[in-house]
Amino acid sequence: MNELTEILKNLDWSPLWISLKTGIVATVLSFFLGIFAARRSIRKGPGARSVLDGILTLPMVLPPTATGFFLLLFFSKRRPFGSFLYQQFGLKVVQSWLGCIIAATVIAFPLMYRNARAAFEQMDVNLVYAGRTLGMSETKIFWKVVMPASGPGIIAGTVLAFARALGEYGATSMLAGNIPGKTATVSQRIAMVLQDGDYLTAGIWVAVVLLIAFAVIFLMNFVAGKKMKNLKKW
Amino acid sequence: MSLEVDIRKKLRDFDLQVSFSEQRKRIGILGASGCGKSMTLKSIAGIETPDTGKICADGRVLYDSARKINLRPQKRNIGYLFQSYALFPTMTVAENIAAGLSGTREEKRRRVREMAERFHLAGLEDHYPSGLSGGQQQRTALARLMACRPEMILLDEPFSAMDAYLKDQLQEQLSEMLEGYTGTVVLVSHNRDEIYRFCDDVLVMEQGQVIRAGEKKAVFAEPRIRQAAVLTGCKNFCSLERRDAHQAFLKDWGIELFTEREIPEETACIGYRAHWFIPVWAREHPEYDGKIPPNSFRVQERRRVKLPFEMNFYLVPQGSRQPENPAYISWFAQENIQKLLEKKGMPDFLQLDEKQILFLK
Numbered sequence: 051m052n053e054l055t056e057i058l059k060n061l062d063w064s065p066l067w068i069s070l071k072t073g074i075v076a077t078v079l080s081f082f083l084g085i086f087a088a089r090r091s092i093r094k095g096p097g098a099r100s101v102l103d104g105i106l107t108l109p110m111v112l113p114p115t116a117t118g119f120f121l122l123l124f125f126s127k128r129r130p131f132g133s134f135l136y137q138q139f140g141l142k143v144v145q146s147w148l149g150c151i152i153a154a155t156v157i158a159f160p161l162m163y164r165n166a167r168a169a170f171e172q173m174d175v176n177l178v179y180a181g182r183t184l185g186m187s188e189t190k191i192f193w194k195v196v197m198p199a200s201g202p203g204i205i206a207g208t209v210l211a212f213a214r215a216l217g218e219y220g221a222t223s224m225l226a227g228n229i230p231g232k233t234a235t236v237s238q239r240i241a242m243v244l245q246d247g248d249y250l251t252a253g254i255w256v257a258v259v260l261l262i263a264f265a266v267i268f269l270m271n272f273v274a275g276k277k278m279k280n281l282k283k284w
Numbered sequence: 285m286s287l288e289v290d291i292r293k294k295l296r297d298f299d300l301q302v303s304f305s306e307q308r309k310r311i312g313i314l315g316a317s318g319c320g321k322s323m324t325l326k327s328i329a330g331i332e333t334p335d336t337g338k339i340c341a342d343g344r345v346l347y348d349s350a351r352k353i354n355l356r357p358q359k360r361n362i363g364y365l366f367q368s369y370a371l372f373p374t375m376t377v378a379e380n381i382a383a384g385l386s387g388t389r390e391e392k393r394r395r396v397r398e399m400a401e402r403f404h405l406a407g408l409e410d411h412y413p414s415g416l417s418g419g420q421q422q423r424t425a426l427a428r429l430m431a432c433r434p435e436m437i438l439l440d441e442p443f444s445a446m447d448a449y450l451k452d453q454l455q456e457q458l459s460e461m462l463e464g465y466t467g468t469v470v471l472v473s474h475n476r477d478e479i480y481r482f483c484d485d486v487l488v489m490e491q492g493q494v495i496r497a498g499e500k501k502a503v504f505a506e507p508r509i510r511q512a513a514v515l516t517g518c519k520n521f522c523s524l525e526r527r528d529a530h531q532a533f534l535k536d537w538g539i540e541l542f543t544e545r546e547i548p549e550e551t552a553c554i555g556y557r558a559h560w561f562i563p564v565w566a567r568e569h570p571e572y573d574g575k576i577p578p579n580s581f582r583v584q585e586r587r588r589v590k591l592p593f594e595m596n597f598y599l600v601p602q603g604s605r606q607p608e609n610p611a612y613i614s615w616f617a618q619e620n621i622q623k624l625l626e627k628k629g630m631p632d633f634l635q636l637d638e639k640q641i642l643f644l645k
Contacts, residue, residue, distance in 0.1 A: 174368070174370065176366045176368065176370035177370050177372060177373075179326075179329075179331045179357075179364070179366070179370065180364065180366060180370035180371075180372075181372075181383070181384075182330070182331065182356070182357040182358055183329050183330075183331065183357050183358075183360075183362060183363065183364040183429070184383055184384030184428065184429065184432055185358045185359075185361070185384045185386075185432055186358070186383060186384055187358070194372075194375075194383070195372050195374075195383075198372075198374035198375075199372070199373055199374055201374070
């Protein structure tokens with residue numbers, strides 16, 4: 051017991067804040083990117099849509115380390131785009147918090163995109179037509195009609211994207227590394243302390259992660275419960 | 285008031301090729317489901333875009349492929365009543381009505397109140413569409429589109445998914461609500477009763493084409509084309525061999541037909557509505573001497589179906605000659621005839637009233 055309080059007293063909480071910050075920023079980014087992509091893909095023909103769909107869903111299917119590998123190739127300072135970013139804007143992606151955000155966003159994005167698209171596809175398209183014949187602008191139709199009508203799907207996508215971004219490990223470790231106080235997220239910290247055989251610290255972090263996970267699941271069920279009200283049992 | 289449409293659009297099963305010009309205020313488009321009538325309506329509203337052609341309303345060009353004009357639906361100012369009403373589910377009645385309005389908050393509020401009162405929705409402003417009855421939903425949808433002061437109103441099968449009682453009430457309600465409206469109204473339906481009830485002029489559509497157009501009474505009395513007759517509810521058809529202007533052989537019923545009316549030269553078949561057969565009892569007509577009366581066939585019952593107020597008989601026709609290709613005849617006996625049947629038994633013959641024969645191409 052003494053040991054536990056001792057550890058808690060001296061515990062470096064920075065991984066939690068880094069994880070939360072990364073998770074929130076990545077969720078906001080993938081929220082808008084995912085909705086934007088879903089809206090665009092719905093307007094495409096079936097052929098173009100399936101190609102686009104495949105590319106956009108790839109990060110969800112690939113092992114995160116493989117995604118991380120591609121990201122590393124792309125953003126490395128020794129590669130054209132990475133060096134362009136560094137020289138023109140002073141942006142360093144590899145081994146930085148920006149890398150954490152990019153890795154988490156890329157991994158979380160497909161969840162948002164797919165949920166948003168499913169929600170848009172399920173919506174009665176006549177609602178959009180009705181809006182148009184009533185003279186509502188496309189922007190107004192989208193934010194006042196489409197988004198509220200697809201609300202549950204959008205929220206589910208957001209929550210899943212947040213959970214995924216929060217726990218991201220593979221791509222983050224490849225792109226951003228595990229620099230204490232800078233890019234060391236909770237999942238990376240767990241792996242690290244476990245490697246040192248420090249089961250107690252790892253256990254504390256697992257407990258923290260569990261708490262967050264329960265909160266997320268609760269939120270999901272709450273949202274889904276609202277949606278389920280209109281569904282038939284079978 | 286005028287509406288000119290001349291459009292083509294390639295659809296999956298056929299080419300939509302609709303062309304008409306209408307001056308009347310109430311226009312009905314009658315057609316079976318999937319005949320392209322809804323697509324025509326959506327093209328007028330601008331929700332769908334034809335491949336080529338032209339659409340003008342009151343001289344205003346809405347669409348003209350030659351001049352590369354295609355007004356957005358937002359700019360057409362056409363009210364569209366969807367089959368399922370397409371009310372915005374996350375908005376209250378008041379918000380739905382206000383959805384298409386512009387202006388200050390006070391102006392919008394006034395207009396919403398005005399519409400709510402006119403469409404008997406006062407007190408329901410804060411309800412969501414899911415909590416409304418079918419009639420209230422329809423009134424909300426009407427109030428929403430009327431709030432925008434449309435120059436034309438398009439009604440897309442507004443009663444097709446309703447039970448008979450509600451349908452009758454809503455039809456009455458809709459006619460009442462549209463009474464003061466001075467613009468053009470186009471109603472699309474597969475139901476002849478609805479079309480007849482609402483419209484002055486009828487366009488009959490089949491496989492993407494207008495096959496018959498005109499004043500409703502004329503179209504129903506003389507459909508001229510077989511498919512048009514089917515859509516106006518005609519149940520019996522028989523192919524015909526024209527001998528001269530007043531004589532023909534009805535092949536499927538085996539009847540030699542003699543008429544006072546002239547049989548148009550291009551007539552290929554006749555249509556006969558199930559209500560119009562005249563029952564003939566041989567014992568009341570000694571002049572026929574047991575023979576088959578003119579323009580009649582012997583009644584040979586196959587099946588009878590009792591409907592709430594009618595009796596529907598399916599008969600095998602046999603006229604004075606053997607029919608080449610016998611087809612069942614459907615005869616509706618209404619209440620007065622049913623009483624006669626109870627008293628006198630089944631008639632020996634059914635006679636065609638020549639005035640009721642539809643000569644069809």
